[in-house]
Every structure is written in C-alpha cells, then in structure tokens.
Amino acid sequence: MMQLHQDHSKFIERNTEIVVIGPDDAAKFKAYWQEHQLGFHGIPDDKHSVLKLYGQKVNLFKLGRMPAQMLVDKEGVLRYVHYGHSMADIPENAEILKLIGSL
Amino acid sequence: MPGVEVNKQAPDFAIADFNGKEFRLSDYKGKSSVLIVLNRGFI
Numbered sequence: 681m682m683q684l685h686q687d688h689s690k691f692i693e694r695n696t697e698i699v700v701i702g703p704d705d706a707a708k709f710k711a712y713w714q715e716h717q718l719g720f721h722g723i724p725d726d727k728h729s730v731l732k733l734y735g736q737k738v739n740l741f742k743l744g745r746m747p748a749q750m751l752v753d754k755e756g757v758l759r760y761v762h763y764g765h766s767m768a769d770i771p772e773n774a775e776i777l778k779l780i781g782s783l
Numbered sequence: 784m785p786g787v788e789v790n791k792q793a794p795d796f797a798i799a800d801f802n803g804k805e806f807r808l809s810d811y812k813g814k815s816s817v818l819i820v821l822n823r824g825f826i
Contacts (some may be wrong), residue, residue, distance in 0.1 A: 734821060
C-alpha cells in the first residue's frame, strides 16, 4: 500500500486511477487513509461483493485472502491480472507503470 | 471461485468508498485507466 502511495503521482501522470478494495469496514479504511494520508480510492467491501466478483483467492493455510492487482484500460478491458500466492507476492509498481505506458 | 482474465471486459461494479461516495468502474471508461488492488486487510 505504501509502495502505491510513494508512486501515486506517477500513476496520476499516466492518467490512472488507483482503487484499493478490501474486506475491512469503512471505519478501518478511514483510519488507515487518514493515518497514512493516502490520496487514492479506498473501498470497504465487508460483504465481499467485488472481492468475489474479481475472484480474490482465499488461502486457508496462509490464513486469509491473498492480494491481487488488475489493470483496466480506458476501454474497460483487463490488461493485467495478477493473483498473489502470498502476502509478499505483489508486483512492483515499475512493472505496472511500464505496462500502462505501453497501452 | 470465479476469476477474471486478461483481454476480457472488466466486470463493472458500483460500491461506496469509505466516505459513502459511490465508485463505479464504468464511470472511468473512455477517461482513464484503473488499477484495482484487492487488499488482504489491514494488520
């Protein structure tokens, strides 16, 4: 999350919105966003509606939900989908920024 | 559990952000790209 925060301006320069969706409730999101001064969208999905729609993987052995990232282009088409296999399995921003540059 | 695939239309959704303001994916069509990050939860 902080990695995205540090590079947020690079995403803005590339006309890309960042939207973070998670299973926490609105109060937890708000507290986290205020604490870290985050400028992108934060969406509580405690009913898991979007998380299920996008097929977020749940790993019972690693205690919970795995991170995932998707890039949707201006036409509404998915250009990149990454389902993490562990908490640390998050793509580098540089990789995503390069992809945005190639769209 | 269903997943999504590259080069297919992203399923649209509309959901309130933590301030109660609606975020609708299709509102950005023709305007900007959207990076969707599915978070595990804050620890």
